[in-house]
Amino acid sequence: xxxxxxxxxxxxxxNPNEVVEMExxxxxxxxxxxxxEVLVALADKFSASEERSGKIVVQMKQVWNWFQNRxxxxxxxxxxxPGKLSVLPMPRDESTVVRNVSxxxxxxxxxxxxxxxxxxxxxxxxxxxxxSARDGAWYDVATFLSHRSLETGDxxxxxxxxxxxxxEDEWVNVRRHVRQRSLPCEASECVAVxxxxxxxxxxxxxxxxxYFDAHVLDAxxxxxDVRGCRCRFLVRYDHDQSEEIVPxxxxxxxxxxxxxxxxxxxxxxxxxxxxxxxxxxxxGNTLRVYPPIETPPQKQxxxxxHAEGAAMVxxxxxxxxxxxxxxxxxxxxxxxxxxxxxxxxxxxNSEVSTAGNVGTSVVQPSNVTLTSDVATNxxxxxxxxxxxxx
DNA sequence: CTGTCGTGGTCTGGTTACAG
DNA sequence: CTGTAACCAGACCACGACAG
Numbered sequence: 001x002x003x004x005x006x007x008x009x010x011x012x013x014x015n016p017n018e019v020v021e022m023e024x025x026x027x028x029x030x031x032x033x034x035x036x037e038v039l040v041a042l043a044d045k046f047s048a049s050e051e052r053s054g055k056i057v058v059q060m061k062q063v064w065n066w067f068q069n070r071x072x073x074x075x076x077x078x079x080x081x082p083g084k085l086s087v088l089p090m091p092r093d094e095s096t097v098v099r100n101v102s103x104x105x106x107x108x109x110x111x112x113x114x115x116x117x118x119x120x121x122x123x124x125x126x127x128x129x130x131x132s133a134r135d136g137a138w139y140d141v142a143t144f145l146s147h148r149s150l151e152t153g154d155x156x157x158x159x160x161x162x163x164x165x166x167x168e169d170e171w172v173n174v175r176r177h178v179r180q181r182s183l184p185c186e187a188s189e190c191v192a193v194x195x196x197x198x199x200x201x202x203x204x205x206x207x208x209x210x211y212f213d214a215h216v217l218d219a220x221x222x223x224x225d226v227r228g229c230r231c232r233f234l235v236r237y238d239h240d241q242s243e244e245i246v247p248x249x250x251x252x253x254x255x256x257x258x259x260x261x262x263x264x265x266x267x268x269x270x271x272x273x274x275x276x277x278x279x280x281x282x283x284g285n286t287l288r289v290y291p292p293i294e295t296p297p298q299k300q301x302x303x304x305x306h307a308e309g310a311a312m313v314x315x316x317x318x319x320x321x322x323x324x325x326x327x328x329x330x331x332x333x334x335x336x337x338x339x340x341x342x343x344x345x346x347x348x349n350s351e352v353s354t355a356g357n358v359g360t361s362v363v364q365p366s367n368v369t370l371t372s373d374v375a376t377n378x379x380x381x382x383x384x385x386x387x388x389x390x
Numbered sequence: 391c392t393g394t395c396g397t398g399g400t401c402t403g404g405t406t407a408c409a410g
Numbered sequence: 411c412t413g414t415a416a417c418c419a420g421a422c423c424a425c426g427a428c429a430g
Contacts, residue, residue, distance in 0.1 A: 012406070013418095065407060068411080073404095220419085247397090 012062060018046050022066060033071070039063045129200075130159045131177035132170055136239045137210035138200055140181060145169060182211075182252035190231045190248045192260040195219055200252035201235050203244070211252065213238040220245075 014022070022042065025034055039060050046058040128141040142162035148171070149155050155174045160166070172178055182200035185193065193199065193216060201214035220232040233251055236243045 014406085062406080066405090069406070071411090249396095 012058075014046075014062075014066060018049075018058075022063070023070070026067060026070060033067055036060075039067070127181040128178055129181045130157075130161070130170070130172045132161070133172070133177075134170070135210060137212055138182070139164070139211070141178070180255050182254055183258075184252050185248050187248065189253065189261060190219075192257045193219060193231075193233060193248070193251055193253055194260075197257065198254055199233075199235065200254070201237065201244075201246060202250040202252075203237055203242075217243065 025038065025042070043058045043060040043063045046052060046063075052058065128144075129138045130141050131138050140162035141159045142164075143160040144157045145160055146158040147155060148158075154176075156171045157174050157178065158169055158171050159178070160169050195216050195218050197216045199214055199216055200211050203210060203212050203214075214235040214237045216233055217236055218234040220234070231248055232245050233248070234243060234245050235251075
């Protein structure tokens with residue numbers, strides 16, 4: 001972002017495509033100032049673009065400023081390093097390409113594929129999380145123990161929380177308090193976390209540290225370094241309306257956002273052009289998957305392990321914590337190292353596996369249909385995955 | 391004690407707005 | 411036209427916590 005207007009307006013920045021276009025025009029004019037009509041036309045065009053239409057009106061003055069600054073910058077550079085730089089600089093997006101390539105000799109599609117593999121194929125064993133009525137936090141479900149139907153028609157299930165014993169079992173409402181498990185974010189998946197998103201966020205308080213529902217208010221994109229994602233997310237917790245800036249490692253995204261990653265993977269795989277030209281890492285205006293070199297080799301290994309571990313993926317970098325479920329043991333729920341035993345039945349094709357007439361189907365917000373079946377003691381996911389009732 | 395990791399602060403370069 | 415101010419994001423560094 002550059003200097004904000006003195007009238008108090010929001011800071012303005014041209015997006016990469018606009019920069020490319022203006023640089024092309026500048027070249028056409030041999031670094032001379034284009035005619036006023038050209039500037040006005042550019043401003044109108046940018047204002048009418050899909051990204052800005054109805055939101056930001058690009059002023060002719062801003063376009064004019066840009067040309068002025070760029071011309072000055074070109075001359076200043078040429079004066080600094082005569083002979084090394086031509087009069088006309090390399091287009092900005094090309095320099096970006098050079099930077100990315102130099103940092104990332106490996107294929108940029110690799111992490112995408114890995115992520116896609118985890119989020120799509122590795123979901124063959126669907127996992128669930130349930131909201132505890134005791135503290136309002138979400139925990140992974142180890143086993144569905146029993147099932148009952150209330151007068152309201154809403155089914156309840158007795159769940160055994162992963163990492164906890166029978167004393168912590170709870171009856172929870174399937175419709176409202178059971179859903180497909182949230183997914184810890186890998187470094188490359190930060191791009192799928194956008195303002196407005198519902199996420200599961202790790203809140204560390206003085207007395208407890210648990211996973212709560214939260215909404216992303218803002219995302220501060222930062223360049224990834226050897227440690228991985230350093231982006232920051234301003235979140236507001238739903239249960240207490242408190243706000244906090246958290247790193248990616250505390251964020252678990254909802255499975256509904258998988259489509260974004262899949263779109264990204266598709267874009268990345270469709271050609272290097274978009275990957276090279278698309279997105280400004282400075283602004284985060286456009287979704288971008290960071291190349292694998294930006295995560296250290298260790299992390300890569302971890303990622304692969306996570307991928308193989310299917311749905312039992314711990315938070316991206318939550319130290320050595322094995323699962324996200326046993327929250328930091330600051331209160332009473334101190335989980336014993338109990339393996340999360342889940343007997344998984346053979347996948348079924350439809351969301352309803354009603355062997356009897358008592359089956360109840362519930363459409364979850366995550367587009368996963370949960371079906372509880374007393375007769376077969378199964379909870380069925382919409383994509384055909386089941387979890388047994390103990 | 392040493393190495394690793396996470397976090398926060400600071401520095402630096404890039405970008406835009408604006409004044410002389 | 412030239413130069414500077416203002417702002418942001420990335421890069422870098424220092425420090426503390428923690429495990430081995």
